Structure formats: C-alpha cells, structure tokens
Amino acid sequence: MKELIFTSYQEYEEYMLNKAFSKAAKRELHGEEKEGYVKDFYDRAMNGWKEDECDKWIEKHGYVVIQVWKDESEIGGRKVVRGRPKKLHSTRLNHSIHVRLDNNTYAKLHAYCEKNQLEVSEAIRQAIQKLS
Known part of the structure; x- marks a missing residue:
C-alpha cells in the first residue's frame, strides 16, 4: 500500500x-x-x-x-517477498555445512578471524581453498 x-x-x-x-x-x-x-x-x-x-x-x-x-x-514488476533479498545467481553460494568444533579449535578460529578481520565463513572458505 x-x-x-x-x-x-x-x-x-x-x-x-x-x-x-x-x-x-x-x-x-x-x-x-x-x-x-x-x-x-x-x-x-x-x-x-x-x-x-x-x-x-x-x-x-x-x-x-x-x-x-x-x-x-x-x-519493478517484481513480486514483493519477505526476508533477505536473494543474491545474484553468479555470486550465490549453493552449499551450507554445519560443523561442530571443540573449544580450542573454536578459539583459534575466532582469534584468526579477529586478527585478519574476516568473517568466520570467509576464513573457512580460505582454509578449504588451501587444501587443493
């Protein structure tokens, strides 16, 4: 309205x-x-x-x-929907994973993220890229 x-x-x-x-x-x-x-x-x-x-x-x-x-x-001819706007298909990340961490690993991850000013997700993506 x-x-x-x-x-x-x-x-x-x-x-x-x-x-x-x-x-x-x-x-x-x-x-x-x-x-x-x-x-x-x-x-x-x-x-x-x-x-x-x-x-x-x-x-x-x-x-x-x-x-x-x-x-x-x-x-704009678009249907109005609730929630977060969808990302463009070219930048969309299609897979989500859930990982349980012990306290020591969790602390290391957050310390690394603070030191390098990264989001947790981005730090995990970078670590996975180093695997190959």
Missing part, C-alpha cells in the same frame, strides 16, 4: 482515469471490453470518494490522503 495526497476531486479523478487505462492496457483489453473495464473501475473509484466523504475532508483540511495498492510497474 502507498498513500497518495489529493487536493481536489479533479486531481483524484484524473489519477483514477489514468490508472484505469493503464490497468486495461496491462490486461491487453480492447474495444468494448476495455471501455467496460474502465467504466467499472472509474465508477468504483468515484463511489469510494463519495462513501468516504472526501469532499468534506478537502474543505476541512485542504487535502485528503487515500491509500492505494502499488502497481507492479511501481515496484
């Missing part, structure tokens, strides 16, 4: 018409089907304006804030 601020009915109407036409184009609608879709979208948008009494809010505050759904074009 995003919030849009409108200062007049005309501004809102223009925004909703543009949104209706862009959605119809994205759905590749033509002719009567497109006209019907745009009219239905426009009517619902104008109904929302009346139901929420937006004219009164504009008279009282000079503006009205309306929450609208973000279009895919506004979010």
